[in-house]
Amino acid sequence: HLGRRQRAGQRRVRLASAGQDLSASFTVTKWAWLTEHEPEAARAVKAVRLPHDYLTERLTGEGTTDRGDVSGTGWWASGTEAYDEEILARVALDPALLPRVVRPGEVAGTVRDGHGLPFSKGTLVAAGTGDNAAAALGLGLRPGVPVMSLGTSGTAYAVSQRRPADPTGTVAGFADARGDWLPLACTLNCTLAVDRVASLLGLDREAVEPGTDVTLLPFLDGERTPNLPHSSGLLHGLRHDTTAGQLLQAAYDGAVHSLLGALDLVLDADADPSAPLLLIGGGARGTAWQQTVRRLSGRPVQIPEARELVALGAAAQAAGLLTGEDAAAVARRWNTAAGPVLDAVERDEATLNRITGVLSDAAPLLERDAASR
Structure with a gap:
């Protein structure tokens, strides 16, 4: 029930920070829904990963993501190319739960030993990205x-x-x-x-x-x-x-x-x-x-x-x-x-x-x- 001017001001902030208006399809809005409707589940979360981030972590044991996919979450600021602390604070999300953002051309990690992986230990792993x-x-x-x-x-x-x-x-x-x-x-x-x-x-x-x-x-x-x-x-x-x-x-x-x-x-x-x-x-x-x-x-x-x-x-x-x-x-x-x-x-x-x-x-x-x- 925000006033029109206040809503417009917040929208300008979102556009300036994230580079886009945040709709229900973004990860940040889904997280906000989870914290509001299932707070116990939100409090139990140990890490937040997009699907391809999960695969990368499964291979390397390291929590990483790339700038392409993270730019669709809504909690990454395109202007600074870093996580947006203000948005994270608004949705009560600890940045420690988020993966490190890997730069283009940077090695995300290497394949770890064991864990039933069909790859040689030490194989280089790229960051991946969205579709x-x-x-x-x-x-x-x-x-x-x-x-x-x-x-x-x-x-x-x-x-x-x-x-x-x-x-x-x-x-x-x-x-x-x-x-x-x-x-x-x-x-x-x-x-x-x-x-x-x-x-x-x-x-x-x-x-x-x-x-x-x-x-x-x-x-x-x-x-x-x-x-x-x-x-x-x-x-x-x-x-x-x-x-x-x-x-x-x-x-x-x-x-x-x-x-x-x-x-x-x-x-x-x-x-x-x-x-x-x-x-x-x-x-x-x-x-x-x-x-x-x-x-x-x-x-x-x-x-x-x-x-x-x-x-x-x-x-x-x-x-x-x-x-x-x-x-x-x-x-x-x-x-x-x-x-x-x-x-x-x-x-x-x-x-x-x-x-x-x-x-x-x-x-x-x-x-x-x-x-x-």
Whole structure:
């Protein structure tokens, strides 16, 4: 029940410190929930580790993490690249419970003896990182190259040499795995939402048809970009001659519209608007996804042939640790981003403007829907 000015002031503090607005998905907010609702469990905690930190500690016996994954906890300050003592004090978390943050290229430890580990004692262990940071590393991304990942949820990101702090809270100011930054925005409704629409219509996911003025906002599970966490899907412009294939295409259009809006916020103002958009994730193999991204972005679209980019990022990090090279340079030498490039086509401004208009007109309805939940 804070006043509006006080809430806005606290939000500015969070953005300045952590580089992002802290939502329920961050580790710090989960810890705050635990201390409030299960205080005995919180008091019994001996250490706090992210999943990959646990694996590193299992291998080495040392509690370490990396700047990429720790930047998503909410208790690491991107400005100082250190744990934020003020935030830790607010959530009553002892910094002694947290792992040491390993710098890019630094050895996290060596494999310890015994404990049933299938590795030789003394083997070097790299710091690891989060999935998106590992995929960026696996692609050998250079600053400003846009990436759109089409999975159950969709993400848009690019490596940046400037520390991001988006005042809208849409872009998370994550660190990357090699010393730069990885501004990233996420949508909840991507391939899963479109596949659900295809299932409801009894269609194959590729059975799209052009030529429609129907608009479908596929916010089937709420949405993060735009920030409508309790919204539901919305269909507008349905007519007697609308076909099932046109409805399916409208679902693709709605999902890609959200992702492109996120990408506009992610990219620096001086990013090259004609640079190919790298399309990765499960949806990147689908023709309907490729053509929708191509038509609505107006950019050339490149589909890397390499599929396990997160694993390739981990391999590049390990190789860099052994050779002393920049891990991203290792990945570029492996040519992991190689793949077909679809030429740019004229951007479909009419569809983009129609979806933007429906979204604007529907905002009061979506907000009422949220309030009713």
